[in-house]
Amino acid sequence: MALHSADIARFSWGALRGYPTRTVLMLVAMAIGVSAVVVLTSLGEGARLYVMDKFASLGTNLIIVIPGRSETAGINPSTMMGETPRDLTLDDALALTRSYKVRRISPINVGSARVTHAGRARDTVILGTSAEMLAIRHWELAQGKFIPKMDLDRATSVAVIGKKIRDELFGAERAIGKWLRIGDRRFRVIGIMGSEGRSIGVDVQEIVMIPVASAQQLFNTSSVFRILVEAKTREAIEPVKQFIIDTLQKRHQGKKDVTVITQDAVLATFDRILGALTYAVGGIAAISLAVAGILIMNVMLVAVSQRTAEIGLLKALGASPRHIITLILAEAFLLSSLGAIAGYLLGQLGSWIIRYAFPVLPAYAPAWAVLISLLVAIVTGLLFSLMPARRAARLDPVQALSRR
Amino acid sequence: MIELTHIHRNFQVGDQVVHALDDVTLNIAAGEYVSIMGPSGSGKSTLLNLLGLLDRPTSGTYRLNGRDVTSLSDIEQARVRNHEIGFVFQMFHLVPRLTAEENVELPLMLAGMPVEERRKKVASALKDLGLEARSHHRPEQLSGGQRQRVAIARATVTEPRVLLADEPTGNLDHKSGEDVIHILEQLNQRGITLIIVTHDLEMGQRAKRQLRMLDGRLHSDHSDGQPAELDHGAS
Ligand SMILES: Nc1ncnc2c1ncn2[C@@H]1O[C@H](COP(=O)(O)OP(=O)(O)O)[C@@H](O)[C@H]1O
Ligand SMILES: [Mg+2]
Numbered sequence: 222m223a224l225h226s227a228d229i230a231r232f233s234w235g236a237l238r239g240y241p242t243r244t245v246l247m248l249v250a251m252a253i254g255v256s257a258v259v260v261l262t263s264l265g266e267g268a269r270l271y272v273m274d275k276f277a278s279l280g281t282n283l284i285i286v287i288p289g290r291s292e293t294a295g296i297n298p299s300t301m302m303g304e305t306p307r308d309l310t311l312d313d314a315l316a317l318t319r320s321y322k323v324r325r326i327s328p329i330n331v332g333s334a335r336v337t338h339a340g341r342a343r344d345t346v347i348l349g350t351s352a353e354m355l356a357i358r359h360w361e362l363a364q365g366k367f368i369p370k371m372d373l374d375r376a377t378s379v380a381v382i383g384k385k386i387r388d389e390l391f392g393a394e395r396a397i398g399k400w401l402r403i404g405d406r407r408f409r410v411i412g413i414m415g416s417e418g419r420s421i422g423v424d425v426q427e428i429v430m431i432p433v434a435s436a437q438q439l440f441n442t443s444s445v446f447r448i449l450v451e452a453k454t455r456e457a458i459e460p461v462k463q464f465i466i467d468t469l470q471k472r473h474q475g476k477k478d479v480t481v482i483t484q485d486a487v488l489a490t491f492d493r494i495l496g497a498l499t500y501a502v503g504g505i506a507a508i509s510l511a512v513a514g515i516l517i518m519n520v521m522l523v524a525v526s527q528r529t530a531e532i533g534l535l536k537a538l539g540a541s542p543r544h545i546i547t548l549i550l551a552e553a554f555l556l557s558s559l560g561a562i563a564g565y566l567l568g569q570l571g572s573w574i575i576r577y578a579f580p581v582l583p584a585y586a587p588a589w590a591v592l593i594s595l596l597v598a599i600v601t602g603l604l605f606s607l608m609p610a611r612r613a614a615r616l617d618p619v620q621a622l623s624r625r
Numbered sequence: 626m627i628e629l630t631h632i633h634r635n636f637q638v639g640d641q642v643v644h645a646l647d648d649v650t651l652n653i654a655a656g657e658y659v660s661i662m663g664p665s666g667s668g669k670s671t672l673l674n675l676l677g678l679l680d681r682p683t684s685g686t687y688r689l690n691g692r693d694v695t696s697l698s699d700i701e702q703a704r705v706r707n708h709e710i711g712f713v714f715q716m717f718h719l720v721p722r723l724t725a726e727e728n729v730e731l732p733l734m735l736a737g738m739p740v741e742e743r744r745k746k747v748a749s750a751l752k753d754l755g756l757e758a759r760s761h762h763r764p765e766q767l768s769g770g771q772r773q774r775v776a777i778a779r780a781t782v783t784e785p786r787v788l789l790a791d792e793p794t795g796n797l798d799h800k801s802g803e804d805v806i807h808i809l810e811q812l813n814q815r816g817i818t819l820i821i822v823t824h825d826l827e828m829g830q831r832a833k834r835q836l837r838m839l840d841g842r843l844h845s846d847h848s849d850g851q852p853a854e855l856d857h858g859a860s
Contacts, residue, residue: 228734239722534718537679538732538779539707541700618679622718623670 224544233552240524244556247520251560251598252567254510258594259568259586261506264575265499267584272495274583276488280357282324282458286317286448286465287480307473308444311373311433316472317450320464322457325353328373328445330436336382336429338390338401345386346428347403349436349445357451360425363415365397368432376434380408383426387413403429404439458483503590507597514601521553521609525616532613533621542614549610550603557602561595568594626786626818627653627676632685634671634841645671646682647841653820653834655786658813660829661822663838669822670791672838676820677710677789678702690786707736711780711817713790713809717772719764719779725751726760729779736783750778754808770801777808787818794828806831 237244288309314328330349335342352370355362367381380401387396387410396410414425437443452461462481469479525532532545540548568586575584634646645668653659661669674680675687678694687695694705719728729750733743751760754774764772773793780788790809794802806828813819823829837845 223737224734225737225740227740232734235722235727530716530718531720534720535731535735536703537677537706537712537718539703539735539783541703543700544703544735619670619674622679622714622716 224547229547229551230555232548233555236524236528236548236552237555240527243520243524247517247556248560248563250513250516251510251557251602252564254506254513255561255564255594255598256568256571257509258503258506258590258597259565260571260575261502262499262590263568263572263584263586264582265495265502266587266590267572267575267579267582269492269495269499270583271581272491273488276484276491280359280449280451280484282452282455283357283484284450284452284458284462284465285482285484286313286450286469287482288444288478290478290480307476307478309446309448309469309479310444311437313469313472314445314448315373316468317448317465319468320461322453322461322464324451324453325357326448326450327351327353327357328433328448329354330433330440330442330446332436332440334404334439336386336390336401336403338399341390343386343389347436347439348428348430349433349439350430351433353451354430354449357449361415363413365410365412367412368430371432374434375432376438377432378406378408378435379411379432381412381414381430382410383414383424383428385424385426386429403431406435406439408435499587499590503593507594510594510597511601513598514605517553517557517602518605518608521549521606522612524552525549525609525613529616529621532616533618536616536618537622545614545616546610549613550606553602553606553610554599557599560602561598564598565591565595626655626690627651628686628688629675630686630688632675632687633683634668634675634680635683644841646675649685649841649843651836651843651846653818655818656813656816657818657820657834658810658832659818659820659834659836660832661820661836661838662824662826662829663836663844665824667838668841669824669838671841673789673791673820673822676787677712678706707732708783709785709787711783711785711788713773713776713780713788713793715792715795717764717769717776717796719772719775721764724761724763725756725767725775725778728764728775729782732779732783746782747778750782751775753781754778768801769797770804773797773801773805774808777805777812781812781817785817787820788812790819790821792822792824794823794825802828 286309288307309328311328314326317323317326327350332347333344334347335344350368351373352368354360355367362381363384365381368379371377380403382396382401390396390401391399396413399410400407401410408431414430431439433445450461450465452458462483465481466477466479470477535545572584572586575582629649629651632646632649633644636643636645649672661672663669671680675682682695686693689705689709694702697705720731723731726747729747730743733746748757748760751757754777756771756774756778759767759771759775764775767775788809793809794805797805809819809821810831821829821832829835833849835847836843
């Protein structure tokens, strides 16, 4: 004697409708639990994506070469002997292009200088760089052109200026094509950097960029401050890192005197921390969901004792213990699924509100969190109804029927 | 068809043992009309519950249609209850949220019968009891007599061979009670074995065979008005 599933569903649905207070109570408990998971994880995930995005805007698959060994900085024999670490040069940078795993490189020089035009002046950061920088940092020009592709050691007198610099020096006047003075040299403005404001550290609107060789002349140096290297793929980062170390060691007479950092490492740390945070809040919410299970158990126990006579009757009519367990669990399943769905919708509404209130946060609950919360809700609903269901199945029909 | 031999049913109440049934031996043939009478607490309901497999004896054997049913598993007993036995209770025991039709359908649903077949059986059971017009009413919308008729429809829709009724008129006024008894007797005339527990003497005497219980024992067993006193003192 097997019950038809349509009958099970109809009977359980009828039972739920027959006791609306109990049903609503359980639905609310479930819905709160599930929506808590959805909202909290969407918040955590939103924060993670926000930070990741900020970092990603520094550049993808980016490797930064810094002169000097940072790990052994304090006790480096060369520093002890009063030597300064060997500088990075443009030739070093050029040598780093000789791997097919390297997509592009850009050496940079940084300094500060006075920029003047038509009597107006301000001190600002000067960034010596190359044409590739635009692509490496995912920058976009507001107007004009960027530093043209050319040999790294060519010092042409062109400058790309930030929007704020333009506003301060040129006002409403058209800046492209005009000359300005940086220190004692003249440069022609060829491009304006807009506000995409996504970059951490530098505000491109407030700097002036010139070719790296020009910057070397300006600051009277033959070295470069950093070399930025972009690997072709994420997998290429490690081999490229090794390639950089080997190449520069060869070029520096066998000395390992550079530090290579990947922003991937930094990114990974943040990713881990924020990911863990999301898991943690999701976990806590899921636990609270499991606690809702205890409420479910109690409510189901009440349901069973409320319906003692009905269960006794079903037994008298030929329901086996298995039938009774099936019917009670079906009821719990229906209840927790409906609660879970309601909670899911509520949670989506919640994260929508978060996104509406904080547009920078991409607060979408991750799929795993949604899946787990639905699963936990349904499984706890069933698990915690097992005991009441068993109790119902064991009810003595004679006593169940004689009770009033 | 029903053979009880040396049935005992003891209840442990605190540290006292209550002998609700004390060595009951009884045979009932198919198609009989039996009433069970006796004072309150004499074991009538306990006996009926045992007959209906709602309860198991402490000792003794119960054979139903030649098969020993005392040793069956819960699942097998449930099947026997579903197929071979119909119950009518004093309290009707209709499920309040279900309509008359749905209440009658319950045993067929538990049997896993296909929907169309069920519909037909339910409709004809309700029709037999003059309840066609009430099939979509819920119990609260029905009178006591109508409720008991729905309960009878439910008990008979599976076409059981035995109908067990525990004080079926106990909660009804005289007129409805009479109606219900008439219905039950009609069913008996069509072949069903009918066993009614009652403490209404007049009602009990309508049965062709009348059992009297006293202190858990079968005190007397009249058939067709001819007393056949049981011998107690001997054992
Ligand atoms: N579940 C039970 N637990 C303890 N005693 C019971 C139980 N069921 C019945 N009894 C006792 O068994 C005896 C017979 O009960 P019952 O069959 O209900 O009597 P009747 O139906 O004739 O009034 C009574 O003394 C009653 O108290
Ligand atoms: Mg009784």
